[in-house]
Amino acid sequence: MVVGAGVVGAACAEALSAAGLCVHVLDRGPVACGTTAAGEGNVLVSDKAPGPELDLARDSRRRWPGLLAALGEELGPCGAEAEWEAKGGLVVATTREAVAPLAAFADAQRAVGVRADPVSSGQARELEPYLTRDLTAAVHYPEDAQLQPVLAATALLAAVRARGGEVCSGVPVRGVLRDGAGAVRGVRTARGVIPCPVVVNACGPWSGRFAAAAGVPLAVLPRRGMVLVTGPLPAGVVRRKVYDADYVGAVASGDADLQTSTVVESTRAGTVLIGSSRERVGFDDRLRTEVLGVLARKALGLFPVLEGVPVMRAYGGFRPYAPDHLPVIGEDPRLPGLWHATGHEGAGIGLAAGTGRLLADLCTGERPAVDPEPFRVGRPALMQEA
Numbered sequence: 210m211v212v213g214a215g216v217v218g219a220a221c222a223e224a225l226s227a228a229g230l231c232v233h234v235l236d237r238g239p240v241a242c243g244t245t246a247a248g249e250g251n252v253l254v255s256d257k258a259p260g261p262e263l264d265l266a267r268d269s270r271r272r273w274p275g276l277l278a279a280l281g282e283e284l285g286p287c288g289a290e291a292e293w294e295a296k297g298g299l300v301v302a303t304t305r306e307a308v309a310p311l312a313a314f315a316d317a318q319r320a321v322g323v324r325a326d327p328v329s330s331g332q333a334r335e336l337e338p339y340l341t342r343d344l345t346a347a348v349h350y351p352e353d354a355q356l357q358p359v360l361a362a363t364a365l366l367a368a369v370r371a372r373g374g375e376v377c378s379g380v381p382v383r384g385v386l387r388d389g390a391g392a393v394r395g396v397r398t399a400r401g402v403i404p405c406p407v408v409v410n411a412c413g414p415w416s417g418r419f420a421a422a423a424g425v426p427l428a429v430l431p432r433r434g435m436v437l438v439t440g441p442l443p444a445g446v447v448r449r450k451v452y453d454a455d456y457v458g459a460v461a462s463g464d465a466d467l468q469t470s471t472v473v474e475s476t477r478a479g480t481v482l483i484g485s486s487r488e489r490v491g492f493d494d495r496l497r498t499e500v501l502g503v504l505a506r507k508a509l510g511l512f513p514v515l516e517g518v519p520v521m522r523a524y525g526g527f528r529p530y531a532p533d534h535l536p537v538i539g540e541d542p543r544l545p546g547l548w549h550a551t552g553h554e555g556a557g558i559g560l561a562a563g564t565g566r567l568l569a570d571l572c573t574g575e576r577p578a579v580d581p582e583p584f585r586v587g588r589p590a591l592m593q594e595a
Contacts, residue, residue, distance in 0.1 A: 210235065210396055210405040212382050212419065215245035216358050217557050218411030219365035220565030221550050222374065223276075225409075228569045232374040233405070234366060235398065237381040241362035244413040244557065247526020248358045249436065249474065249482050251450065252559040255298045255350035256457050258314065259321045261583035262535055266556065267323070268579050269563030270352060276562050277356075280364050284371060291361040292477045298353030298450040299328075299336055300457075302346040303510065311454040315348045324351050339446055339514040346454075353450055355474065358558045365565075385423040385547060393546025407572065409548045414492075414527035416537075416551035425543045428591050429552050431527035433493065435486045435500055437508075440519045441479030450474040451511060456485065467500065471507040473515075480521065483508045485555075489530065496525055528554040533590040535583055536560060538567055542587045548572065549586050 211222040214236035226232045236242075252270055257263040273293070280289035302311045315325040326349045333347035334340050366376045381399050385408055388394040395404040410427075412419045420427035456470040467488040474482050486500050501523050509516055531537060531552035541547040550568050553560050563579060570577040 210403065210407065211409040211411055212236070212396070213409075213411035213413060214240045214362065214366060214376060214378065215243055215411065215413055215557070216241065216248075216362040216365070216561045217413070217550050217553060217564055218409070219362040219369075220561035221409050221411055221568050222369045222565075223365040224565035224569035225572065226369045226372045226374050228573045228575075230573070232369055233403070234369060234374070234376040235380045235382055235396070236378050239378050240366060240376065241359045243415075244526050244528060245358045245362050247434070247436070247524055248555075248558050249472075249484065250292075250355045250358045250476075250558055251556075252354040252356060253298065253350075253450070253556070254318075254323050254352050255300055255325070255348075257556075258457075259317050261580065262556070262560075263318070263321070263323070265536065265560055265563045265567070265579050265584075268566075269560050270354065272562035272566060273354070273356070277361070277364070280368055284364065284367055288367050289364040291364055292357035293354065294356070294477065295354045296449045298350040298452070299333060300348045300350065300452055300454055301333060301340070301344055301511065302454045303341065303343050305345055307454045308346040311346050311348060314454075314457060326351070337448055337451055339512055340451065341511055341513060343510075355450065355476075356558070357477070361558070361561075382419070383422070385544070387544070391545070393544065407546050407548065409550055409568065411550045413551060413557070414529045416529055416549065420541075420549070423544060423547060425541050425547065427537065427549065427586070428532055429537065430489060430530045431492055432530035432554060433486070433488050433490050433525060433527055434484065434555065435496065435504065435523060435525040437483040437501055437504055437520050438522050438524070439481040439483070439515070440521045442475075442481060442518065444479065446514060447473055447475040447481050447512065453507070453511065469500070469503050469507065471511050473508050473511055481515070481518070487528075492527065494525060496523055529557070530554050531591065533588070536564060537586055537591060538564055538584040539571055539581055539586050
């Protein structure tokens, strides 16, 4: 039983069903309506320092194209269309102070095999002709990619259904039931008890609440973010994901206060997504116009051409934040049969393919391609009461 029908839950369900297990997916709301719907679709290696998360990101980046192609063969091309674009990313510095940290970060990534190509200001503007001229450094990441997250989650779950599994939306899970030995024996839902020996907690920002209700508190918290969406623009105004070098620091920060960094990227529909913000405000979902104003002003600093472009809408969402900034993937040592796949914060879409495969390998006893130890549930940072 996978609880949570976002992209991470969908990837886990798909990988488990591909391994031959009978899989049911439950979600209290519609498919992919939470964090996944509020995501930008990033599949990035450019924002991760060498270490476990980068290892998982590179594994996931390798898997996504093949997984989508396999789903296309299984479901037909229309059933697996996820708007995959291997368009690369560009990280830029606009101050002298940012040059050395950006270069050092790229050097460290190259040392472990990531394509991180330093480019001159002129070369950066060849890649992005409308980029500001106030550049001090830039690094091109050809491996960065993008997909449409709701379509990706929908395709993964369609495969689960095609293999005999069930996907039920609008079914809240109210608790986990234990047998006489203290292991999972089922879940209690609004529609009654459903027996199952394995439950996967893929509830995203709500994973901490789900774990607490199961009697095993987990320090996964919501971290709020907001995005602006412009009206459609002519092709080529923004060609790839472009972000300021300070974005990496914002991602890695544990500060609860508001942080913003400049992120600008196009979509296949021609709209431009403008971010990003991070703050820990619980589940307060109010849009704050002052934050949106900061995002807009910073975007103009990178792409002056956006001045006067209409904003079509703004939206916000919650990322699942773990205090040590690593995903939580594996079985809970306190409750046999309860597994977690959460804590990816803003990287869940990019990490989903690798996460699903890692969890399925662990669950079925296969040898995983990525070392699972750094993502274990029992690490000290997660055992604190949330």
